[in-house]
Amino acid sequence: MSFxxxxxxxxxxxxxxxxxxxxxxALIYKASxxxxxxxxxxxxxxxxxxVSFLTVMPLWLALVCTVGVMTLLAxxxxxxxxxxxxxRPPLILFMAAIGLAFLVEGIGQSIWGTQAKGLxxxxxEITWEVKxxxxxxxxxxxxxxxxxxxxxxxxFFQKTRTGRALRAVADDHEAALSVGIPLLRAWAxxxxxxxxxxxxxxxxxxxxxxxxxxxxxxxxxxxxxxxxGGIDSIPGAILAGLVVGAGENLAxxxxxxxxxxxIQTFFPYLLALLFLWFKPYGMFGKEIIERV
Amino acid sequence: MRRKLILTLISLxxxxxLVMVSGQALAEEQTQFFGILAYRxxxxxxxxxxxxxxxxxxxxxxxxxxxxxxxxYSWEECETAYNTARxxxxxxxxxxxxxxxxxxxxxxxxxxxxxxxxxxxxxWSSGYGRADASYGxxxxxxxxxxxSYWSQNSAKISFIAKKMGGYEKLYGLKxxxxxxxxxxxxxxxxxxxxxxxxxxxxxxxxxxPWPGIDQKAQWMDIVRRFKADWVxxxxxxxxCTVPLKEAARLGFxxxxxxxxxxxxxxxxxxxxxxxxxxxxxxxxxxVGRDFPLIQEIIDKVYGAMKGHISFTRVxxxxxxxxxxxxxxxxxxxxxxxxxxxxxxxNSEEIRWGMENLNITQARIKELGVEGFMSPxxxxxxxxxxxxxxxxxxxxxxxxxxxxxxxxxxDFVWERHKASALQYAKEQGITPRDCKE
Numbered sequence: 001m002s003f004x005x006x007x008x009x010x011x012x013x014x015x016x017x018x019x020x021x022x023x024x025x026a027l028i029y030k031a032s033x034x035x036x037x038x039x040x041x042x043x044x045x046x047x048x049x050x051v052s053f054l055t056v057m058p059l060w061l062a063l064v065c066t067v068g069v070m071t072l073l074a075x076x077x078x079x080x081x082x083x084x085x086x087x088r089p090p091l092i093l094f095m096a097a098i099g100l101a102f103l104v105e106g107i108g109q110s111i112w113g114t115q116a117k118g119l120x121x122x123x124x125e126i127t128w129e130v131k132x133x134x135x136x137x138x139x140x141x142x143x144x145x146x147x148x149x150x151x152x153x154x155x156f157f158q159k160t161r162t163g164r165a166l167r168a169v170a171d172d173h174e175a176a177l178s179v180g181i182p183l184l185r186a187w188a189x190x191x192x193x194x195x196x197x198x199x200x201x202x203x204x205x206x207x208x209x210x211x212x213x214x215x216x217x218x219x220x221x222x223x224x225x226x227x228x229g230g231i232d233s234i235p236g237a238i239l240a241g242l243v244v245g246a247g248e249n250l251a252x253x254x255x256x257x258x259x260x261x262x263i264q265t266f267f268p269y270l271l272a273l274l275f276l277w278f279k280p281y282g283m284f285g286k287e288i289i290e291r292v
Numbered sequence: 293m294r295r296k297l298i299l300t301l302i303s304l305x306x307x308x309x310l311v312m313v314s315g316q317a318l319a320e321e322q323t324q325f326f327g328i329l330a331y332r333x334x335x336x337x338x339x340x341x342x343x344x345x346x347x348x349x350x351x352x353x354x355x356x357x358x359x360x361x362x363x364x365y366s367w368e369e370c371e372t373a374y375n376t377a378r379x380x381x382x383x384x385x386x387x388x389x390x391x392x393x394x395x396x397x398x399x400x401x402x403x404x405x406x407x408x409x410x411x412x413x414x415x416w417s418s419g420y421g422r423a424d425a426s427y428g429x430x431x432x433x434x435x436x437x438x439x440s441y442w443s444q445n446s447a448k449i450s451f452i453a454k455k456m457g458g459y460e461k462l463y464g465l466k467x468x469x470x471x472x473x474x475x476x477x478x479x480x481x482x483x484x485x486x487x488x489x490x491x492x493x494x495x496x497x498x499x500x501p502w503p504g505i506d507q508k509a510q511w512m513d514i515v516r517r518f519k520a521d522w523v524x525x526x527x528x529x530x531x532c533t534v535p536l537k538e539a540a541r542l543g544f545x546x547x548x549x550x551x552x553x554x555x556x557x558x559x560x561x562x563x564x565x566x567x568x569x570x571x572x573x574x575x576x577x578x579v580g581r582d583f584p585l586i587q588e589i590i591d592k593v594y595g596a597m598k599g600h601i602s603f604t605r606v607x608x609x610x611x612x613x614x615x616x617x618x619x620x621x622x623x624x625x626x627x628x629x630x631x632x633x634x635x636x637x638n639s640e641e642i643r644w645g646m647e648n649l650n651i652t653q654a655r656i657k658e659l660g661v662e663g664f665m666s667p668x669x670x671x672x673x674x675x676x677x678x679x680x681x682x683x684x685x686x687x688x689x690x691x692x693x694x695x696x697x698x699x700x701x702d703f704v705w706e707r708h709k710a711s712a713l714q715y716a717k718e719q720g721i722t723p724r725d726c727k728e
Contacts, residue, residue, distance in 0.1 A: 003516055010508050106333075113602060114337035116533065116559040125567070127541055134516070136541045208537060209505055210563020214335040214530035217503050252509035253517075262473040262499030264509055 002132035007253050008246055013139040015245020016146045017208075020201040021218050022225040022237040023150070024194040030170045030232040031190035034082065034093045038101035039198060040219025045104050046070055046195070046202035047211035051117045059121055063199070070195030073104070078188045086183070087173075105216055116212035121203065142204045149200060150238050153193070157234070166190055170232070224268035228275055230285025239283060244268040323359075323366035324625065324636055326351070327386030329396050334373035335503060336529045338559040339610050343396060344369065345601035346614020350585075350622075352593045352600070360625050361634035376400050383407065391639040392416055392646075394617060398476035401425075401434075409433045412639045414646060418617055419444070419553060419576055423479060426676035427712035428647065429723040435646050437620065438576050438668055438678025441552075442483040442707060443699035445524075447681035448550055448574060449487050450697040452522050463492035468520040470510060470535060472527045473499035476554075480526060486707065487700075496520075504531025511538040520544075525551040525573075532560040540567035547572065547685070557609040561686045569688040574681050577616040577665050579691045581607035584660035585615065609691065616665055623651050623659075623668075647672055666696070672726035676708075 024039040036042075049069045053062035081096050126137040157163040168176040169186040177183055202211075205218050225244050229236025248264040256263050281287050328347065331340030351365035359365065368389075370382030379400030383393060392414040395401040401421035408415040409431070416435045417425070423440035425431040439447075452467070453459045469484055471477035481497055488495040496518055498510045504527055514520045523544070525535050532555035539549060547570035551560070556573025581587065586607055593599050594606065605611050628637050628645030637645070649670040656662055670677035683694040716723050 003512075006516065007509065007512055010512060014506055014508050109333065109337070114332065114341055115605075116338055116530070116563045118563045118565050120565055125540060127543060134542060138541070205505075208534075209530050210533055212335070212530055212533075212559075212563065213337060214503055214505060217335065217505060221506070249509040249512075253513050256509075260499065261497070262501045264506070265501035 004250075006133040007249050009133065009135065010139065011246035011249030012242050013136075013143050013245070014249065015242040016143045016238075017201075017204055017241075018218075018221045018225050018244055019238045019241025020142075020146055020149070020197065020204055021222040022229065022241055023153070023234060024197040024201065025222055025226055026229075026232055026234055026237045027153070027194045027197065028190055030234075031166050032082070032093075032169075032187050033090055034097055035090070035231070036100075036194065037094065037097040037219065038104055039194065039222065040216040041101040041104040041108075042070065042073065042195060042198035043202035043205060043218060044211070044213065044215040045073065045108050046199040047119060047206035047215055048108050048112045048117070050199070050203060050206070051119055051211050052112065054119075054121075063203075066199050067196055070199055071192050074191030074195045075188050078184055078191055082187065083184060101216065101219075105213065109213065114213065116210045119203070119206040119211050121207060123207065138207070145200060145204070146238070149197065150234065153197075153234055156193075162189060221268075224272040226282070227269075227272035228282055230282030232286055233282065233284035236282055236284035240272075244271065247271050322636065323364045325389050325391075326365065326367040326621075327382070327390035327393055328367050328369045329372050329379055329382050329393060329400065330369045331372050331374045331396070332369075333371060334375075336374040339529070339554065339557065340372075340374060340396060341601060342557070342605060342608060342610025343394075343614040343617070345599075345605070346611040346616075347394075347618045347621075348600040348614070349589050349593050349606075349611075350615045350618025352598050353589050354618075354622065356592050356596065356598075360622055361629050363625075363629075363634060363636055372397065372400065376403050379403065380407075383413075387411060387413060391637060391642045392621070394418065395421070398422070398479060399474065402475055405431070405434055412643075414639060414643050416617075416621075416646065418613075418620075420476065423483070424708045424711035424715065426674070427708045428671070428673050428675040429726050430712040430716045430721060431675065432724060433643060435670070435675045435677075437646070437649070437670060437676060438666070439676055439681060439699055440704075440708065441479045443676060443678070443701075443704050444553065444574055444681055445480045445483050446487060446700035446704050447697040448524065449484075449491065449493075450700065451550065451572075451574075451681075451683055451695075453491075454695075454697070459491060465493040465522065466518060466520045467493055467495050468514045468518060468523045469495055469497045470507070470514065470523055470525055470527065471497060471499060472504050472531050473501050476528065477526055482711075483704070483707065484524075486703075490703070500527060500531055502531075503529065504534060507531070507534045507538050511535070511542055511544075515539070515542040515544050521548065523549045525549050525555045527552075528554050533563050536561065536564035536568045536571055540564075546570040550574070556684060556691070558691075559610075566688065568686050571686045572694055573684055573686075573691075575609065575684050575691075576678065576682055577612055578661075578663055579607070579609050579612060579684065583662075583664045585619070585664065586612070588660065589615070612664070619659060619661055619665065620649070620651070620668065623655075624649055646670060647675070649677055672724065 028034050028036040046066055050066045053065045123141050124137050128135050165181045166186055225240045229240030248267050251267040252264040328344050330344040355364045372379040372382055376399040380403050394416050395404050398420050401417040404415050423442040425434035426436045426440045453462050484495050549571050551573035553574045556575050561568035624645035627648050628641045632641045649668050651668040666680050668677040680696040680698045682696050684691040685694040
């Protein structure tokens with residue numbers, strides 16, 4: 001039983017890491033209707049920038065500078081890439097996001113090279129054994145960071161003037177424009193927030209794997225989370241991340257041996273697709289009924 | 293008047309292109325051309341860029357010295373991004389000009405074996421690819437020099453036995469084979485199963501789905517449920533690093549993890565930080581810059597600003613692997629020159645050179661690569677040729693030698709041959725008579 005609990009808890013902690021990536025997708029989709037395929041590449045860029053800054057400055061300043069880089073990227077993305085695409089079909093925006101992902105990766109590779117880089121930010125790696133269950137300080141730390149981040153985002157979107165404006169833009173671009181909300185500025189703010197989330201994800205995953213180009217592949221881990229949680233839902237991204245993390249780990253350990261193993265990549269997709277039978281918009285996704 | 297000017301300009305451009313193309317063709321005609329299936333982009337770029345650059349720097353050095361018996365090298369890179377489909381596309385693009393190809397991926401090797409065999413191109417999967425292709429009677433165009441994955445794994449089991457205090461100590465031992473779930477990762481399963489039967493250890497295979505960025509489930513299973521004594525780390529790229537971190541989290545010692553030689557580079561251990569200290573991996577060549585040949589490359593190639601990679605990477609594992617490929621490939625050329633004369637070799641001639649390699653310890657010294665590589669002797673039947681597997685340990689800052697182990701030659705060879713003959717039967721291939 002203790003092994004089951006250990007797999008479950010560790011699965012939940014991995015799930016939180018998936019949620020960190022999924023959050024970026026949900027934020028941008030919620031505000032601008034863009035399925036930001038570049039979220040993984042943004043995490044990679046944040047990780048690369050942070051590693052570079054850390055060589056010449058302390059962690060806090062390096063983090064500030066990294067957020068600065070992500071802010072520049074956000075403004076550049078909105079005003080150079082998406083501005084001419086306002087009111088274009090969602091597929092065009094999606095294609096632009098794919099292009100952005102390759103662009104960010106390519107620029108990153110040109111500047112920082114292809115070498116894997118270690119990212120060590122001083123989080124202790126201590127393992128505790130609690131009633132035969134192993135828990136790791138690193139995983140718990142990022143679990144707490146994700147919880148704080150989500151709480152902050154919920155407060156921002158629900159309680160602040162800018163947050164409410166962003167929600168208005170998300171609900172109806174034209175109506176928001178008609179009451180004086182500047183659309184492009186709202187988008188830019190959303191991309192900056194997604195950049196900050198990407199920085200947190202980049203730090204979390206970069207500390208686990210090292211900062212290397214595979215980091216952009218974490219985007220694939222976020223996709224079943226988005227399907228399950230609802231593509232435009234922040235609480236959905238968190239809850240679905242937990243379900244996916246726990247589900248894939250339990251499946252790998254308990255079902256894997258009977259089917260040859262290595263099922264943890266497709267199992268979350270299976271789970272998400274099954275869930276769609278009952279809730280086509282995901283757990284917390286907004287149900288949109290349109291006249292055809 | 294304007295129309296005349298435009299027509300003149302177009303004619304000049306066309307003429308210029310023609311001169312350039314024919315000049316290039318002429319240059320290639322007089323040089324030994326190699327098509328390089330590189331991957332300088334994508335998640336595995338660290339490995340791909342190191343190998344290609346080491347090889348290119350070696351060829352650059354030789355060109356600066358006047359070539360091999362007066363024949364210079366020329367080459368062209370084609371980017372595969374470690375993608376099998378793109379690898380095949382690159383082969384198709386370069387096949388008319390090249391006589392030998394390093395696919396640099398087990399997946400691409402599998403895809404190219406039937407094509408290369410039909411089109412008579414040498415496929416040299418150095419230390420990777422299809423293990424049973426070491427049996428030259430069935431695979432005349434394929435070489436696994438220096439050793440196949442099966443040979444490497446038999447040496448790994450010997451290494452574990454040595455660490456445990458003898459082969460008899462293998463009985464009852466639990467070894468986890470943590471492998472990426474692609475053809476490359478699956479290649480060694482039959483050999484490890486056979487070795488487990490022979491020595492009485494328990495082997496369990498733990499597949500890691502590509503790209504292997506999360507292996508928590510596998511590691512909990514390995515450490516907490518299977519309770520492994522040793523873990524074989526058979527991954528690639530980021531999936532090589534993750535096990536070191538996960539093992540540390542679960543208190544599994546790094547010096548009980550033994551990596552494949554594609555999980556034994558600086559790029560695999562540096563991101564893991566202190567968690568990697570003590571980790572072992574296989575290898576087949578020296579690491580570092582303390583070899584006369586590497587020094588020569590630094591002086592002459594980098595001194596002339598003609599290097600193909602950042603100077604900081606010169607001497608790293610993947611870079612030196614590319615240099616090793618250059619050295620051995622050149623020995624094949626020299627061997628063929630002795631028989632066919634010093635000229636640009638065709639496929640059959642270079643294949644003959646590869647098949648008649650005899651790099652002795654004395655020759656190694658002569659080449660300025662003592663301590664960098666082991667002797668190699670190939671034959672019509674033996675397309676492997678290597679005699680030992682090197683082991684190295686990460687001391688927290690650099691790789692240090694952990695000794696050598698010979699592969700279990702007879703045990704592995706029997707299986708190479710049986711598997712190759714089975715393949716021949718399935719494909720309707722009549723094996724060559726190597727006694728002729």
